[in-house]
Amino acid sequence: xxxxxxxxxxxxxxxxxxxxxxxxxxxxxxxxxxxxxxxxxxxxxxxxxxxxxxxxxxxxxxxxxxxxxxxxxxxxxxxxxxxxxxxxxxxxxxxxxxxxxxxxxxxxxxxxxxxxxxxxxxxxxxxxxxxxxxxxxxxxxxxxxxxxxxxxxxxxxxxxxxxxxxxxxxxxxxxxxxxxxxxxxxxxxxxxxxxxxxxxxxxxxxxxxxxxxxxxxxxxxxxxxxxxxxxxxxxxxxxxxxxxxxxxxxxxxxxxxxxxxxxxxxxxxxxxxxxxxxxxxxxxxxx
Amino acid sequence: xxxxxxxxxxxxxxxxxxxxxxxxxxxxxxxxxxxxxxxxxxxxxxxxxxxxxxxxxxxxxxxxxxxxxxxxxxxxxxxxxxxxxxxxxxxxxxxxxxxxxxxxxxxxxxxxxxxxxxxxxxxxxxxxxxxxxxxxxxxxxxxxxxxxxxxxxxxxxxxxxxxxxxxxxxxxxxxxxxxxxxxxxxxxxxxxxxxxxxxxxxxxxxxxxxxxxxxxxxxxxxxxxxxxxxxxxxxxxxxxxxxxxxxxxxxxxxxx
Numbered sequence: 001x002x003x004x005x006x007x008x009x010x011x012x013x014x015x016x017x018x019x020x021x022x023x024x025x026x027x028x029x030x031x032x033x034x035x036x037x038x039x040x041x042x043x044x045x046x047x048x049x050x051x052x053x054x055x056x057x058x059x060x061x062x063x064x065x066x067x068x069x070x071x072x073x074x075x076x077x078x079x080x081x082x083x084x085x086x087x088x089x090x091x092x093x094x095x096x097x098x099x100x101x102x103x104x105x106x107x108x109x110x111x112x113x114x115x116x117x118x119x120x121x122x123x124x125x126x127x128x129x130x131x132x133x134x135x136x137x138x139x140x141x142x143x144x145x146x147x148x149x150x151x152x153x154x155x156x157x158x159x160x161x162x163x164x165x166x167x168x169x170x171x172x173x174x175x176x177x178x179x180x181x182x183x184x185x186x187x188x189x190x191x192x193x194x195x196x197x198x199x200x201x202x203x204x205x206x207x208x209x210x211x212x213x214x215x216x217x218x219x220x221x222x223x224x225x226x227x228x229x230x231x232x233x234x235x236x237x238x239x240x241x242x243x244x245x246x247x248x249x250x251x252x253x254x255x256x257x258x259x260x261x262x263x264x265x266x267x268x269x270x271x272x273x274x275x276x277x278x279x280x281x282x283x284x285x286x287x
Numbered sequence: 288x289x290x291x292x293x294x295x296x297x298x299x300x301x302x303x304x305x306x307x308x309x310x311x312x313x314x315x316x317x318x319x320x321x322x323x324x325x326x327x328x329x330x331x332x333x334x335x336x337x338x339x340x341x342x343x344x345x346x347x348x349x350x351x352x353x354x355x356x357x358x359x360x361x362x363x364x365x366x367x368x369x370x371x372x373x374x375x376x377x378x379x380x381x382x383x384x385x386x387x388x389x390x391x392x393x394x395x396x397x398x399x400x401x402x403x404x405x406x407x408x409x410x411x412x413x414x415x416x417x418x419x420x421x422x423x424x425x426x427x428x429x430x431x432x433x434x435x436x437x438x439x440x441x442x443x444x445x446x447x448x449x450x451x452x453x454x455x456x457x458x459x460x461x462x463x464x465x466x467x468x469x470x471x472x473x474x475x476x477x478x479x480x481x482x483x484x485x486x487x488x489x490x491x492x493x494x495x496x497x498x499x500x501x502x503x504x505x506x507x508x509x510x511x512x513x514x515x516x517x518x519x520x521x522x523x524x525x526x527x528x529x530x531x532x533x534x535x536x537x538x539x540x541x542x543x
Contacts, residue, residue, distance in 0.1 A: 037373040167389035175372050175386070181341055181365035182390060182438070225375070229418070230382045 018143035021151035030221035052084030086198030215265035299349035327495030364440030387434035425456025
């Protein structure tokens with residue numbers, strides 16, 4: 001099986017590398033999402049990103065390519081995915097204060113409006129509908145060298161930011177009251193983290209689809225949460241576990257001819273169940 | 288006393304939300320080593336005053352003056368009423384307290400030295416590697432104080448820390464805070480509804496009355512007339528043989 005995988009390397013190495021870099025990137029950011037217990041936000045942002053792509057596809061039907069070539073470019077599609085992710089991340093970051101709507105309600109609204117509109121917008125465009133279905137079902141086949149570079153740079157940049165501003169990011173993400181009290185500018189931090197999350201999710205959606213993006217965002221961090229004693233360890237365990245599962249998933253998918261995205265997410269889910277059982281048994285035996 | 292250096296001064300300070308004035312013409316001088324209790328019913332502006340000190344809310348009028356010596360670095364340590372941390376998240380007491388160093392650059396050795404000091408002051412040295420969520424309510428509250436202390440503040444603001452604690456845990460916390468106040472000369476601003484605690488531990492009191500603040504030494508402010516004006520109910524106040532003040536809100540069936 002491994003031999004088969006290695007022989008497919010020449011043809012699919014960009015897909016594999018992009019897929020693994022997406023796991024590394026999203027698992028780092030996912031620790032903060034899981035840390036805030038706002039897992040559904042990941043789904044809502046991913047769905048909003050799909051709406052951005054649907055709108056871009058819808059625009060291609062309205063604006064002829066000879067007059068508006070940029071609207072028909074892949075950069076425009078990616079930009080719309082990122083813009084809508086950032087908007088969704090900003091909106092879902094609101095609420096929760098007394099007198100305002102809850103986080104869950106706002107997040108649910110973002111998810112539902114994005115899910116329904118993205119289909120409505122492209123429902124009369126066979127090509128658009130196919131693209132949206134591809135994004136929703138997740139296919140990471142077809143990643144390019146540009147994707148590899150973009151996710152590589154984004155992952156390194158994310159790791160650097162987390163290393164340099166580790167405590168500030170953690171305090172802002174996990175205990176906002178204290179962050180305010182020590183003078184952190186919460187509004188600026190909100191803008192930065194929303195843009196960061198939106199950029200990572202938006203670009204991942206374009207390259208790998210919703211299921212894979214959402215799965216990589218929350219599942220490695222959830223596994224790490226159950227294995228670690230401290231949050232700082234989660235930032236190491238989540239990407240390492242994510243990468244191991246990603247490699248296994250791609251090898252198995254290649255060997256048995258299954259879609260790699262779905263295979264990887266399924267493995268993450270199975271691992272999470274194992275970790276839950278392990279933790280439960282450990283808890284019962286007093287470990 | 289008048290010549291003693293101050294930590295902060297409020298001169299004619301007024302605070303408002305939009306057109307609604309919450310506090311007007313507040314004059315308050317807080318000096319090093321004082322243990323202030325901020326007393327008053329809900330909604331009288333105690334939290335608004337804290338927000339002014341933390342720089343979260345700008346005064347409408349007047350000004351807040353920090354002593355230049357104390358204004359540098361990490362002037363204020365804040366212990367919030369509650370901790371926002373997700374209770375399913377794994378964290379140890381060590382990691383939780385070290386989070387208080389956000390924005391402060393120190394060497395690894397200095398970090399650990401600060402950690403040990405803060406935990407020792409809050410009597411949590413033995414708990415350093417324990418899961419924060421396995422601690423009792425009182426220990427968690429002391430860990431919150433340790434997280435503020437690790438910044439080595441000149442002024443510690445504590446917002447209703449004993450609210451959900453049983454008597455033993457509340458007493459343990461108060462003893463630790465009193466130790467800090469006396470041995471480390473740390474200035475403390477303590478927000479509470481508990482008049483008995485104020486009578487026992489305060490050196491100074493700021494009593495919030497109809498948008499104004501009566502402030503001064505504990506024995507001068509904590510009297511029947513002021514308390515009845517502030518709370519709108521009959522109050523008994525007497526001195527124990529030990530010299531300590533004691534307070535009872537009549538008709539509530541016990542001390543508060």
